[in-house]
Amino acid sequence: MNKRGLLIVVSGPSGTGKGTVCQALLQKRPDIHLSVSATTRKPRPGETDGVNYYFLSEEKFKSMIEEKGFIEWACFCQNYYGTPRDKVEEQLAAGHDVILEIEVQGAMQVRSKFPEAVFVFVMAPSVEELERRLSGRGTEAPEVIKERLKTALWEYSNMEKYNYILLNDEVDGAVDRLISIIDAEKQRTERNADVIQEALKAKERIDLQ
């Protein structure tokens, strides 16, 4: 029988590079699965249903919300985004480790439903660097950048609710540290009740001899 897989939630503000870290992780560890989100927004050129997103109608999405079909969901800019529960459950049951790369708000929803999941908060090396990364994206007005930064720092204030803080100073190092977290978590005592049970049974058998 397969041991249940690990659910790893990777989140953090925009500009911290969580997406890049997760993509690089999948390159190094193809045994880990990345959960595909569902959305009601229209596919962009080059996007494939089931690969980039599951593209759903608003009606379908809302009925899935009612049926508790999402682990977490949110509405941004009039589009819905969510993590379908059935796919994640299937993969975990098959013994695969699953990464959810989601926003901080979504992560807080997962936390109440999957307290055994591992929560990793990705942060930029410094607030100055985060500011640079948020500005570097385009030619937005300073007020827009300031709003983004404020949101990011509100998200930072939720950091303590995560199990790990992953500093993304450079992607390669960050990926290796994320792999350490995953490998270490599998060895935590509370995830190895079966091993303990087996040892205690052996003790009983030998004591009786």
Added chain:
Amino acid sequence: MNKRGLLIVVSGPSGTGKGTVCQALLQKRPDIHLSVSATTRKPRPGETDGVNYYFLSEEKFKSMIEEKGFIEWACFCQNYYGTPRDKVEEQLAAGHDVILEIEVQGAMQVRSKFPEAVFVFVMAPSVEELERRLSGRGTEAPEVIKERLKTALWEYSNMEKYNYILLNDEVDGAVDRLISIIDAEKQRTERNADVIQEALKAKERIDLQ
């Protein structure tokens, strides 16, 4: 300023190979320090004071016990063994990670004094394998082997008090998994209060702008 090092307690019954794993760890990661124990037993040929052990007189050892100079100590076969507190404290303060390779009883003493330490329990792949390893050491009588196995299994019943269970099925893999544990622990949120503080200060500064 250096961040305080991590104290890693590696223990487990005889025959699980904890010594071999720790030695192999030091080869791969010379940045990690192994704590040298003190003992009142006589040096064996080839053993060097300060390298294999600190060789102390019984009088000196007992006065150190009274001065609370040991993190943990015990008496086996009329010889005292212990972990000198000052060396460990010095290395941790200098930012070095320190490994204590000690018995289960000693580990329980460390646990009450250093709750922030990381406790790793090394186990053999199976009780049958442990039995083989304990028998394989010499030509002892079956009763002696059975006693050793009983002790080992009593130690197994303390497993739940450890943070991690390290399966020593083969040394190389076990060392890599131990390294994962050390690298992951440094990223745990509760060990990064400084990072959180800094982010919250930045938030305050930006909010006021």
